[in-house]
Amino acid sequence: MEILETAAALQARTEMWRRDGSRIGFVPTMGALHDGHLELVRAAVAENDVVIVSVFVNPTQFNNAEDFNKYPRVLESDTELLRNTGCTALFAPTPEEMYPRPAVLQLDFGPLERVMEGAHRPGHFNGVGIVVSKLFHLARPHRAYFGQKDWQQVAIVRQLVADLGFDVELIAAPTVREADGLAMSSRNRRLSPEARQVAPRLHEALLLAAAHLPAGTAVAQAEAQKFLGGFPGIELEYLEIADAQTLQPDLTAGGDVVICLAAWLDGVRLIDNVLVHPASVTAQRNSGGQA
Amino acid sequence: MEILETAAALQARTEMWRRDGSRIGFVPTMGALHDGHLELVRAAVAENDVVIVSVFVNPTQFNNAEDFNKYPRVLESDTELLRNTGCTALFAPTPEEMYPRPAVLQLDFGPLERVMEGAHRPGHFNGVGIVVSKLFHLARPHRAYFGQKDWQQVAIVRQLVADLGFDVELIAAPTVREADGLAMSSRNRRLSPEARQVAPRLHEALLLAAAHLPAGTAVAQAEAQKFLGGFPGIELEYLEIADAQTLQPDLTAGGDVVICLAAWLDGVRLIDNVLVHPASVTAQRNSGGQA
Structure with a gap:
């Protein structure tokens, strides 16, 4: 090389x-x-x-x-x-x-x-x-x-x-994750032990939002925020639910949805996201919603 | 080809x-x-x-x-x-x-x-x-x-x-010009006979401004504008005197100067410019100015 x-x-x-x-x-x-x-x-x-x-x-x-x-x-x-x-x-x-x-x-x-x-x-x-x-x-x-x-x-x-x-x-x-779900990032090296311990909650919050998506974006967002609110080591900067192509909150085009967040943990800023296929949302909605 | x-x-x-x-x-x-x-x-x-x-x-x-x-x-x-x-x-x-x-x-x-x-x-x-x-x-x-x-x-x-x-x-x-000084331009094809006749005055105005540059940009600009004012077929949009590199009116860096204009002739918009080397300005200034 x-x-x-x-x-x-x-x-x-x-x-x-x-x-x-x-x-x-x-x-x-x-x-x-x-x-x-x-x-x-x-x-x-x-x-x-x-x-x-x-x-x-x-x-x-x-x-x-x-x-x-x-x-x-x-x-x-x-x-x-x-x-x-x-x-x-x-x-x-x-x-x-x-x-x-x-x-x-x-x-x-x-x-x-x-x-x-x-x-x-x-x-x-x-x-x-x-x-x-x-x-x-x-x-x-x-x-x-x-x-x-x-x-x-x-x-x-x-x-x-x-x-x-x-x-x-x-x-x-696709994003590569640690065994506990934390998205790999160069900035993870800067996490304090306490911050590292709580950091996998970010991915969990995204999965929670995805699970609530059939009930609407407001509900999904609120559930994820409520969940993260339970961890004082995490300061959420944003959690946005958007059309995966346009990145805008209007989901009426019916394409893939992306749920993105940024949060501060002990002075370190991390981002993560999950992609949700509309077919899976529809399937969940048809089977009565919230996973 | x-x-x-x-x-x-x-x-x-x-x-x-x-x-x-x-x-x-x-x-x-x-x-x-x-x-x-x-x-x-x-x-x-x-x-x-x-x-x-x-x-x-x-x-x-x-x-x-x-x-x-x-x-x-x-x-x-x-x-x-x-x-x-x-x-x-x-x-x-x-x-x-x-x-x-x-x-x-x-x-x-x-x-x-x-x-x-x-x-x-x-x-x-x-x-x-x-x-x-x-x-x-x-x-x-x-x-x-x-x-x-x-x-x-x-x-x-x-x-x-x-x-x-x-x-x-x-x-x-460098700009290629017709024998009478008009800068070649695809838009020249659209000029009416009257507009074509008066169009070489644009280049003359630029040369006039260049000649008055040793007396300062305000004088140079005013002289060119006064000259063009004598031709009702020409509607000057701008005549700007600028540092040839930065295109800003501040000439204190002492580099080449560009004099640019845009004008309307019978519904057709033409642009032109001339480049002035500071050495020539200084030479003119030293020999008493206005050519």
Whole structure:
């Protein structure tokens, strides 16, 4: 596995790979790799000739300086983890390498970013859109891999790819969870023992909301909030129930539904979501409702 | 010369050219080609292995329906003109081909678009940024060619390329003019005989402003406005004097200065600009000013 630190070095490699007809898989990450990331890398290795993993804690997508400063940075152990995966190249640039000058252009994803993370982290998806565009132009991937834990991010990147015409196939892989249900996240490393113990309640709350969905979104939301209210270590920031494609609360289109939340546990902000297929909601409704 | 009408066809071609190591030159146009365009094509032919010219009247960069509807569309004669240039492929898609769905993403170029065309044509540069991004992703050019008549557009595209990290070299070529000084433009075809006769006064006004620049921007602006006021067939929309890089009226950085205008002549809107090197301003100032 090659380690590349400059944009020019990555560009030279990907130009060469494109020339020789290699299929390029790309997994953008902010490092502190966990099994969720490694699942993406394994999928990329299985489906492409060469695989690039980027590790870059992108300053422009953080709206909170403390979150940025405390974001775990463990490049050495990340490198070791990647060595056993079949990853071809690790791209680990500095912020100066990615942003020789600050960007002037601002990206606005409209209704897609007026909810959930976009509503609570002003400028977050502008930062995501800019860095993903830059990384795509350097890595020139045929396929790019993202985790569904960041459901809204996947929707944003899908819109970016469609609207700017990037020639890349997006692969969104299911969230990988700990045995107790906690969604794997780099930020889990920062949890205090107490916070780690209560953290699986987030996923339980999402499942509870999903179970109550046949009774309506208001009931589902209230039940989940009531449940989480029983754990003083959890401060819910939002719990939103939305159409999985549009991310808007209007569910009348009848497609998949996504239930997303963000919560603070002892100074650490976690997000999670579950996807609900309308068929399962209808089945539950027909059998008399609340599971 | 090959004529391609679908995104997939162009993409297949450019993928192949990239694979075989060809250098790709790209000239995006809205058609109704004139010698200004052909100069760009000739430069692209001289400097690249293959050259793609696109002809696409992009609906999303028009804020005025009449301007869009009356924009000249003469694909047959454009095709004939291109046949003699050495152009490899003409890309002429439909709006539906370029926009299978309307874009959600909005691009905001900040201060760069708060002036001149951006200030007077709301949404114009969002449309330009989106279509240029799409075209770049289809044409995969090594070099892209633009005319300096659209000075602000060149600045916007340069920012787009820098901020999203497009791997393309931008070439901006000087404005080509008719013998009487009128900047070549596809919209010139729509000028009435009377409007065509008075149109060269726009360039004269810019030269007059440049000549008065040593006396200050207010004087330069006033002189040009007074001059144009003498021609009832010309309705000036704006005349702005700005730093050629930032496009802002603050000239204290001492770099090149651009003088830009837009004006209506008998229902047709034309733009033009001249570039002034500060050395020439200083020289004039030292020799006592007004040329």
